[in-house]
Amino acid sequence: MSEAVKISKATYHLYTFTISKLISTFGSSVYAFGISLYVLALTGSAANFALNLICSILPRTLLAPFAGYIADNYSKKMIVILAQLASALSVGGLLVYSIYAGLSLPAIYTTTALISVSSMFASVTFSSSIANLIDTDRIQKAMGFNQSAIAIATIGGPVVGGILFGFVSMNVFLIIQVAAYLLAVALESTMNFKLFTNRITETVEDAKKSMVTGMKEGFVYLRSNRVVMVIVTVAVGVNFFFSALMIGLPFIAIQELEIETTHFGFIEAMIAVGMLLASIYFSVGKEVKFPLRFSKRGILAMSVLLAGLALPLMIEFSYTGAVVYFLLLMLVFGVTNVFVNTPIGVMMQKDVEEEYRGRVFGILESMAMAMMPLGYLIFGLLYDAVPAEYVVIGSSLCLIVLTGYMMRPSILKQAHPELDQDFIPVNPELQK
Known part of the structure; x- marks a missing residue:
């Protein structure tokens, strides 16, 4: 692949990565805020709210080194896509459960933990892939765009989550989350995670x-x-x-x-x-x-x-x-x-x-x-x-x-x- 083609593909990655990151981060922020409001409205208990927060933090803490190992030894593109699909399936599972049995705290806690794990796999893998997706001269620009996506999600997530929580049913709220994750998967599937790789092919001993x-x-x-x-x-x-x-x-x-x-x-x-x-x-x-x-x-x-x-x-x-x-x-x-x-x-x-x-x-x-x-x-x-x-x-x-x-x-x-x-x-x- 010529250098000009690589630079052109890196430019595509720069904006696709930003949009994908914005969609997935925004979706996670909206979900976290909306589901927290639901837990508080359902129970009125700060302890239950805190337990949902623990379900979000604890799995990430325990499994992040494992996610790093997976990212280093398997296809980064496949990991990111599977992680985003897992997030979509987790929310979709909660949606199906709520239709047939109604929402319950155990179901919410389980979904929160699953989303925490899947989003962590995607986050660690993406973080370790930026230098493979973007040329060296524009890594700072990519990091700036990444921080912008996080900031926009931080500002807008609670606003959108509050609006959705107030005006649509919880089932519609969950369907929107599934759609956001699937859209992120569609974008990430077009990216080449080996565009700027310098890694030597794995040996039999390494395998x-x-x-x-x-x-x-x-x-x-x-x-x-x-x-x-x-x-x-x-x-x-x-x-x-x-x-x-x-x-x-x-x-x-x-x-x-x-x-x-x-x-x-x-x-x-x-x-x-x-x-x-x-x-x-x-x-x-x-x-x-x-x-x-x-x-x-x-x-x-x-x-x-x-x-x-x-x-x-x-x-x-x-x-x-x-x-x-x-x-x-x-x-x-x-x-x-x-x-x-x-x-x-x-x-x-x-x-x-x-x-x-x-x-x-x-x-x-x-x-x-x-x-x-x-x-x-x-x-x-x-x-x-x-x-x-x-x-x-x-x-x-x-x-x-x-x-x-x-x-x-x-x-x-x-x-x-x-x-x-x-x-x-x-x-x-x-x-x-």
Whole structure:
């Protein structure tokens, strides 16, 4: 295949991938919001709502490394298509069950768990495939489009889910979800997941390796690659301390400052708006030259914004002032979130060897997801026992220390050896 044909196909992939990601992510967001409303309306129990959330998070956490191994050793295209079909069948099964027996909590929990597993397989496989689908020069654009799709789904999913929940029956709601997944499958079936592959054909010895051996190799590779190991460690830490914001924001805004829930909804939405704006910037801007250093600055900025949650508790704000302050704070937080994730994502697409990429992304997702329930539990207890301003400021300082140590100058230079060139004077006469 000629280079011109490859570039043309990569351009097709760029937009097809974005549309497919938007459809599937939007569908998942609509389903999650709509089914959560149904559970609350059916039971009026926060515990049942939380159990549905656990059914969504726990399977992803446990099975993500396994999904990474599968992505590295089998056809990525087939995995993505089968995963999306599994999601469609799961929702379709719930639809059939509801027609004949009516919806029940066990059926909803089972469907949520199945969709969580299938969407995780699709997500890990897609994440490990971007460098195979898109040419190297446009990976950042693809990552920007990907973040844009997530942001749009985050903003629009609850809105559409709320509208559908209020105006159509649950059966019609489920039919729309099935149609969305099938449309995503139709788009993904036209993509070539080996367009830019550099992987050598599998040997007989490789084929004979057991799954356990293959997964161990992924962990060994991760430990041997110091820079990638730093990225994974920092990502886990950021995800953990991000829980301080996810728990602290509603607690401080609604419980401590008595901000109305309607206004709080706008505050939360500003995170997604900020993500969308930053994603557009990355999709049209030049590629970041030193992604690890760029992301380090983004995490430090995020740490300062986390501490900023405490300001209205320490300085008296008017009601309007507090709402405006949180709107701006969350907008900037959304921007910094993408400023951290996108350059790191591009770097991992380029630096992680193709044969290990699925396992590395699987391990990353598993460890990051594991931090969410742990963080929710720990910070939920802390906010009840310690003044909120101490929790967010303490979390901010811990994140700054973690980032400063893990992304110290020696690590940055190892990731970007050309950093030393920044200090070479432009005028050679100055070196004499």
